[in-house]
Amino acid sequence: MTLRLGPRPLPLHLAAAAASLTSGIAALPLSRNASPGSKPLWPEPLRRAAERLASLPPDAAGAALAREATRRAAGFLTGLERYIRHPYRRGLPEAPVLWRDGSARLRDYGSTEGGPADGLPLLVVPSMVNRAYVLDLTAERSLLRFLSAQGLRPLLLEWDVPDAAERDFTLTDVLLRRLEPALDAVLAAAKGPVGLLGYCMGGTLAAALAARRPDDIAGIAFMAAPWDFHADAPHQAEIGRMAAAASLAVIASLGVLPVDGIQALFTTLDPLTALRKFSAFGRLAPGSPEAERFVALEDWLNDGIPLPGPVALECLAGWYGENMPGRGAWRIDGAPVRPEAIRRPSLHLIPARDRIVPPASARALAERMPGAERIEPTLGHIGMVVAGGAETQVWRPLAAWLAAAIRTGGTTSPARPKARRSAASRSRRAPAAPAGRRNRG
Template identity: 55%
Template sequence: MPQIQKADPAALMAALQAEGRRRFGQLLTGIEAYRRHPARRDLADMPVLWDQGTTKLRDYRTPKSGPVDPRRPRLLVIPSLVNRYYVLDLEKDGSFLRWLGANGFDPFVVDWDGPGYVERSFSLTDYIAGRLEQALDAVKREPGGPIFILGYCMGGDLALALALRRQADIAGLVCLATPWDFHAENAAHAQMMGQVGRQLEPVLQILEELPVDMLQAFFSGLDPFQVLKKFQYFGTLDPASPSARRFVALEDWLNDGISLAAPVARECLSSWYGENTPGNLQWRIDGKVVDPAGLDRPVLNVIPSADRIVPPGSARGLSKRLRVVDEIVPNAGHIGMMVGRAAMPAVWQPLAAWIEGIVAK
């Protein structure tokens, strides 16, 4: 076995410092290019069908002439509480919601906003048994076909809990990158995140919410090198390219997050991540365990294979608990599955076909 030559410590240190400066320079170049980029999202907000407090239900139905098709599915789309809904309506040519409206569906999306005076005391029970049930009632009052609930990321957990409470009113459920077993792939990391959540208790008591900047720091901890890599990549793009415009649109969305009410922050960080209450069947809404096995409606579970926010094992833990489930495993990441170049053929179209198949039965 050849002997490994000993490196000169001084030379090695100099090389490491030079490489560090080079990468840091790439990072700063990318950030400055992002800040200077002129692209801005220019899509108008869709009409509000229903609202209460800081929660709105936006109507993405495509205007139609003639009578309403009684078999045209109505879709209640529920995003995460910590991100704005418009990642699903990011660009004119890259809008999941507008695509649905133009392809045989009547979509309605929940537009969460930061907690107001009333919502600062909200738990997940208040959001699910209160706001989401009322949003579902608003969709029910509109003419159309069977109702499906779609949930993205944390919104998938909310959607599941709502579906269990209102099974008689829905035809099916779609879960998109939905975490369930928080200890499936890296229990130690999740428990560390839960401990971080507990350390934030003084902030929660004083502010009655978890500020969005702290939330962003929390999620950055799930993939600490992602910020470095993405801005290094952006610095190499032609500013006039579609890829650069899409990057700016997504980064603007990421920086437009939503604070969490203190009780919800405790449930999600300390209980979900720290104690894995959903995966252990200990998560309760209105006093009742949220048990996927109790759902007798068909479910489509979409599990992106390259997801670093919701590891595939976490999402697949939900499939193991469900009685009637189909899976799609697109080769995509957590956000790319909904807005990436391959989102339409990999996710949108198979999702639409699945719903149409349920309706046709």
């Protein structure tokens, strides 16, 4: 059995966990020497812990912290080892390929769940930094197979490792040489306007595609699609610029931003996520369904795709650094991408617990599109696709909305989806905002 390499990049996660677990021991002298006036400013749990430690003799306090750090480290390493050795392997049959060019493929999910092969056509665009099969993760957690069973014909644009020619691709190349030809292949198979669904970065790309080809699109659904990259996160500007500068030498050498580099950037959002989730995984029964679901999702997270060098720099410096989409300055083939000019029905699924795409960033796209519908499920960025509550809160209203939009060919707005919305989304018919306006959510 081939062992997994662990969460990527493993050295970074191990270093973050070690720093966290030993920080209490290192900070013990500081907690004892802190001035009385500073302690009221500490968070209440920290203040109480410091007071308990201060009541112990110095040697006893240090020994207690060392024992607890050792216990937690053992739990974390147990979870890591169980993940690395877990027998689960994804075994879903692949959907047939309808079209391919370079490393990109268009997979036809039209009849995977017994649905009609001539179902309502839907081009699905995922992010370029992760494998597309998060939308088809397991037999029980497959958004694409669910949509197929509802009478839709999902056609998934599947990204793969860039070939030699694709390493020089810009975002304009991605649109003109991959997305538009994929849309043409869907149109040839469908013989009429199609639905469009974009997830995460794929939603941002889908907006650019719809702006260029509005007559071919019946309706567009966005799932956690970032647009204003500084909304609720102005620090992203400096992080984006620093990340772009740090990536220059690697990209110059390899032609791509490698998977571990991308994963390291995601880790900065929450450096201790591996410590928490693998410690919890180690407490699960290894053969339980919960453990298998964890492994399935973790395998996907670690099965990333390198980004073409120019695309990576455009995203880091242009999107995150300069907020070009949010400011109305993002251009494809020289033309600005204007969501407010897309006169097609749109549905925006904005997960309220998203830590990867802040909800305010995704709301900014909805506010720029006339007549946009919003649903804000009480789920996270990935949970909206694979969590237990995803079918009720996301899949069913999404399927109903897409079917109505495609059937009408985009000539009328679909009926409002029946799904619970957060309080923020109940006043969702906001006027379109001028390009560059920042929505603070």
